[in-house]
Amino acid sequence: MISFFQPYVEYGGEWLPVLLDAMLKTALLSLSAFALALVFGLLLWLFQASNVPALRRFASLYVTVVRGVPLLAVLFLLYFGLPGLGVTFDAFTAAMLGLALCFAAQVAEVFRAGMMAIPKGQSEAALAVGFTPAQCFAFIVLPQVVRVVLSPMIVTFVSLLKDSSLASLITVDELVLTGRAMATEYFLPLQIYIAVGLCYFLIAWPFSLLSRRLAVR
């Protein structure tokens, strides 16, 4: 047991700044990918709700494909595959784009479920008392949707944060890749990978607690 903790005492000072840097990178990647996923997801949801059949069909095809294809395949396609077709992204952009494309479907689903939780009668009543459709959406529907959607959105963010670890496999130097480099440097894979796991936990857990707190019952 002593020998297990020994390396943390000995190298902790060297590891901490490196891991903190990598945590920052992971957080940056996850946040930017999530912001993009919100935009894509909102678009997708608008497509699903539109009355143009072609848009609806596109949205449903998109959701099916994204639900059936692993993120890793998407990342490899974007980073290693697209240059063959003349499109080149740097690793960070490819990871951000891949995460956003995959999580857009989940975001759209959360929006859809959130909208369904608001009874139609509310919009009808608002329109009847003279709200314009835009006012009705902005003042009546949206504030309630945000409340309902917040908790599942945070859950989605935690999933995305965890999946951002796959970016290490397309050479983004986030937590896992940094951990791999450290593991080869120090020959202490167990201690280092546990430290890496804890770093994720430190970011993810507060969000998980928050999402449970905000869950609308």
Add this chain to the structure above:
Amino acid sequence: MNSLDPFFLILQGLLQGAGITAVVTLSALALGLALGFALSLVRQFSRSKVLHGLVDVYVEFFRNIPALSHLFILYFGLASLGFRLSSMGAAILGLGLIGAAVTCDIFRSGFKSLSPGQTEAAFAAGFTPMQTIFTILTPQAMRIALPSLGNFAVQLLKDTSVVSAIAAPEIMFYARSMVTSSFQTTLIYATAAGLYLVMSLPLMQAVRMLEIRYGRVK
């Protein structure tokens, strides 16, 4: 030479890994369901605060740390202590342990959605606690949990692609090794993506049918 030839060669290569993908998915699914169900019973029906705490710690630990991180700990980390797991063993164990945390939550929400009146009625009718749990509550909780469990299975099938990182020879592993020996990167990864899609479509269809049958979608 037919222009489709390279595609079929690639598909043939990737299919070598499809069996392992299926084996890892099914084994991890079995482990995840069994352990997750046991954990949910402990969390839901035991009276021990300590056991509750342990299950909670387990679930939080596995749900807030990425699969890749767990796999590296199991595969590279434990080896440094002398516990050498095969890549397949680590893959199944890792995904199964994570899966148990997920299914524990799914089963629990199934149990929680049942009215407490059912337990009271069963006790009043002379059922023992064990009989109540297994013959009254579990079958109903299962029904409620089924669609979510189906979604979990779809997710698990896709997540097996991650175990290529610890060299388990599944689809993505073959894709990556084919890429190093040919220049058809785009075609190889697109075919791999298509193969996963083809494998998960029947599962997704089954989930839809479960959802319709058990009334989530009208």
